[in-house]
Amino acid sequence: MLLEALHHYQANITLDNLDQYLRDRLPELCQHHWRPIQTPLVVIPSEDFRQQLILPTAINSSAKKKATIGRSKAFISKARLDTEDAQAKDIWNSTARPRQNTTRAVVEKRSNTSLIPMTHSSSNQEAPKPTAVVPYPNGPSQADTAPTPWWQHLLFWGGAVMVLALLIAAVVLRNRDAFIPVPVAKEAPNSNGNASSGASLNGSSQPLTTLAPSRLQANQVTLDQAKHLLRPNQATLFHQAIIQTRNIKSSDPLYQQAQKDIRRWNEVILDLAEGRADKGYYESAIAAAQLVTSDSPSVYAKAQQTIEQLQLLSKQQQQNQGIIQAAKQQIKPYQATSYSRAIATLRQIPPAQPEYPEAQLLIDQFSRTIYLMAQSRAARGDIQLAIQTAANVPAGTSSSEEAKKAIAKWKQGKR
Template structure:
């Protein structure tokens, strides 16, 4: 799925507005679906939330500069792109804006993100773009949304838009109802999901009959261009399980090749050419009497020669023909030896083909058994599959295929580790990256570098967690000074450190506790003690302005009573 990108943004603890609930979990839910269930590598996913860890040295804190920088850098020209944002949005001077965590109503143009320019930027980087906006309007003026819908229709951008005029909390503040319904639809339709199917599912799932406990929720508006309404929103998934059809084709090819080889002249019906009969060697018979001849007296020399019988003459003629028969015998011997050698080589090839076929079947079973273990996308399962693939020895059938699978599965282990690190699970990331084998030196070196980095971050995360726990241990109920001591200790965490955002939440909550304790003492008539208590509220918290108003009011009451 290299042709897919997803950006998931969820903001809760705004610096200048009332905090939201569920935004961070919604963004993480979409990220987790793509990573854990759709099996998309983490380098194709981006998660920006209040507490999302930073991959490498770049911050994922969702302020305006970071959001725009990540969009510019992470998006290349891709076929599919999803953009999700849950947080505040407003309409300002006729334009809709998304509000990053550091936005300020006094300088919207400089601190917010204009929807029009965002849509242009995303559309220029993607062929099939889906934008999901789950917004709340802090101004409650009813102006937010119409401009966004008009832009999407004009530019033919697929859009799921939800806007609420006031804040609500879902059950346990886990995630928004829209995200719950969306992830349900994704699990149901998987890679066959389309805008048409999403539209039908969300209307049914979020209808009033299903949401009696959440009357504030409005049905999302879906802009669905006709040309893409029935097109898949996700690229086709590559199956990790065994491709049985491919194996059957491979087996068929092997069997077919073996059959074609073996269907040449069978051994049992092999017909050899007839060898030439050996020539009869002439023999001189000494027992045959010589025929009597008359000797001419006119030739005394001739008369002294012995007479030759007819048999001797025939033997002489036969001996003259023997070289031809010897030549034929030699040719026949060569042909016979050639046929025997051909027959022997045929048997050897058949035997080697049988051995090779059996080895292919054996190695294929090893690979298949390793693939079967990948039905659950876990690093340990990929490591197990790698160990199976290692059983295939060099210079044997399917060895190169096994090496390719080892490299592929090693990369998947590293991807799983990186995905865990992105969501702050450094212990899980460390456990996974340790399973990357050394078979691929470059990949192994990268895994070792990541291991060192995550071990450092994990130790820092644990140290900061210990600091937070120590701070919480200082708290004594109804003792404002203990709340203040805990706050001072929590402020030791720097913005760039892991656990900072969690510490900020605790500081805000403890400041509210101090304010409420001061209010209680003021109601009891202990104005001096109430003023002393409320002075412990830090000046960089959201409750501080309200605390100062209360302090002034109590001082005025105290002055009037003293007069």
């Protein structure tokens, strides 16, 4: 756009002219190219520079000449392009005239109509110099009509044949087993049946050896996937690993390793079940022990025995929990006899059964409560009632000795 402004104003261009030209021309270009309207911004140091010529005087005169010559050359180039278009159109229509005449006519027409200097306010503008007519050859160039050398055709088709041959060779080498027939072993003419069976076994051993690497790889993948399932303290994941490892058959290469892993994982499941039973979680322990599979006979038999014991302990646990609940319901505040009855109920739980430690803890708490009630009554001066209350403290508890000493002291009239 700056070049357009220079061509428009030529030597007389000023900052004011350049500013005005850009303000008029830039919005037109934006609308023409479907772009947002842009407004140029020209920074001028002061108003004195607005009317000052941009180009110096010496350069202005040479710029006029160069601008005139540049326009002449531009018109000659455009005339040459128009001449080529006319020649192509004449060739297709088979009515072409000699190209030399057409070129000269077009150039003369362009010279008459376009090579006219623009009117300008400057009086020093020079007239354009006459332009030369550049002849253009009539016939097509040798580069367009020269035939392709024979060696290029040979190189092209030879390369294509070599590429095709390489592709066919690659396919044959990749699938060579399908193209080579497998020889069938002929039966030996022998009356002995063992010889024929031996030959058949030898013949079948070859495909087995070829399938061994693939089976070995598949078995290894199965074992790795099973091991990735394992998580500590999760019996179900060990069971899932065992189920997945079962896919390895007895004829597979890693069958022995798979059986060792299955046995070890069954032992881990049984250990988890016993650990839950030690904490009193019998139902969870039974569920874990039931996950032991029959792939390991010795571990499976031990798991079955453990399940029977855990079922018995679970039943006793439920019964003893019912006894403890009944004892707690017998308690009535500030009634020593209710605590005594609750203690008697708790003593129904045998020492070797589940919930026995819980029952002993409650017995000690209830005995301590009875002793404290007796002390409270003695402090109020009700010695006789305090002696009766302390007598309800059962023997063998943590408060029984203190209750006996208190009773002896109260009988002597001491507090």
